[in-house]
Amino acid sequence: MSKIDYTSIRVTKEVRKSLQKYVEECYSDLSINSMLKVHMGNLNDGHVCFPKFGMYECPESRKQKIRLSINKKSIKKSRNNLSLTGSLPSDPYTRTESDTMGEMEVPKSALWGASTQRAVLNFPISGIQMSRSFIRALGYIKAGSAVANAELGIITKEMSEVIVSASLSVADGDYDEHFPVDVFQTGSGTSTNMNANEVIATISTKNFDSKIHPNDHVNQ
Template identity: 55%
Template sequence: MKDKKTRIEKDSMGSMKVPFNALYGAQTQRAVNNFPVSDIKFYKDFIYSIVLIKKSAVVVNSKLGHIDKESKNFIVEACNQILDGKYDDQFPVDIFQTGSGTSTNMNVNEVIANLSNLLGKGKLKNKIHPNDHVNFGQSSNDTIPTAINVSVSLNIKNSLIPSLDKLIKSLTKKEKEFNSFLKLGRTHLQDATPMTLGQEFSAYKELLIKSRKRLNNCFLNLSRLPQGGTAVGTGINTDKNFGKLIAKELSKNTKISFQETPNHFEAQSAQDCSLEVSSNLKNLAVSLSKVSNDIRWLASGPRSGLGELIIPSVQPGSSIMPGKVNPVICESMLQVCAQVIANDLSITLGGLGSVFELNLMLPLIAHNLLFSINILSNSMNLFRIKLIDDIKADKDKCKNYIDGSLAMCTSLAPIIGYDSASKIAYEAYQTGKTIKELVLEKEILSIDEVEKILDPKSMIKPK
């Protein structure tokens, strides 16, 4: 009896049983059988980038006279349908596979070829082959590194930078809103001299502006595509103009300016560009972690913490303590930042997989880069919408901390000397009196002088 659940597909190693309705073939099924490791699949953005490469390649190869127009048209149509999201379930290979990503490259080749043949059924003169047509003039060794650059560029441009821009804009708004709110600065978790809450938020904004600049600078190296180097960078089995023309075609399809790398040997043998991007993602994560930690400390309380900030209530905070509200958005962001920092280490170790003419940890690098970009983009959107946009400040609590602070004696030091100011600070701590009360009590300065010198507003900028 014929098995209707599977069909027989063949490759250079022999026959394989493949799910009957699957668009992929024998090589994909071998990879599925060989690598049942994590059940983690590539992000669809990465798969789509490979499909974009295949689409661009067949257009270029047709123009160069290597692929007939009829085959080209059906391959392009197949690619378009995949890019429309109709076949996302046809890419089942685990990310922990062959280090070059050949299994996923062939998965895409097979799906495109089989879909092209279905679309061209009764019309095609010759059957479209995954290697001879879809993969013509390419190798996994230049295609997968190119897909990394393309997918990362698209995700930074379309997701990460817009999320970052919106968060910077929201923080800028809060900086202005809080600019008149006087508060204590803190160093070493101890009271320091006064500042404004707006000044504190300006630091958060500036950190993210610097991260945005670093990320935008990554596009220079991301734009240099390895495609055209084929197996080891020499360009064997491809047209001498292929690299230049496919970069141009990909630029047209993505609205991002790409170019052929000036050195295919470097572009394929190492992952220097991925390390640069990952490092900058890590920098952004460290900055976001600082912002998140500061905000949850400043919002601690409401009765026994700092309580200078009032965060929006988004969900009950405890299953046992009624009425408790926790800084859950900050905590979510902190976990994202920890994951991105861990991903950077993984990508760095992946960079050590560069041996002779090829990096052998490309799937690991690709997945973790896109993972970091994805969770950072989503987390920044949530951080802005559910926290920053509606965060408030307790102006009275901020002022009360200033009035009782021992750090107020800092402004006395240039007038009465460091040692004398220190004695006043120590006595204030011992007696519970304020700096102002002691200075007046000891008649060290007149009332007018005290009001002027100990005015917090005079302490928030250079004289």
């Protein structure tokens, strides 16, 4: 199959559910795990290649081609190593984060949280992230806010210090790869603001004796 027929998608629980339905329609004897392992075989980085037009609808001609392709491969080894029950095991590539809007599966190594991940999924528009100068300015704003909030008694001096330190690291560009939100987004930049709050809160919590909340503390 030509390269143009494939796309890269993140393997999250929701994606697995969609793929499981697709697999069941195409080949009733295979679970999602064995399909990914036998037919795709590319889970090293947490992504798989999958036919664009086969994600939700499986044309009969495609079903037959997949059946033939799978039948040519050895499935016995996969049956020994993988569950064929169709259950969704804990994804080693993600962690579950939650906010007031619900739970989201977030890349395990990411410093952002549920709000940022929701924005990434909702606004896959241009592939262009916020500029270095914008993130730098946002980091300085968060640092200044933490200082002011400590002076007003909204947060403690100790909490302010770790938030300021994390914010300045963001301003310096140490965590630019953790700002994935598209530059084109709905609202007034809320998603990017929450991206900063979540990243700074995660960094700060690592250096504090209690959890620092992205809204209750960083976003004050």
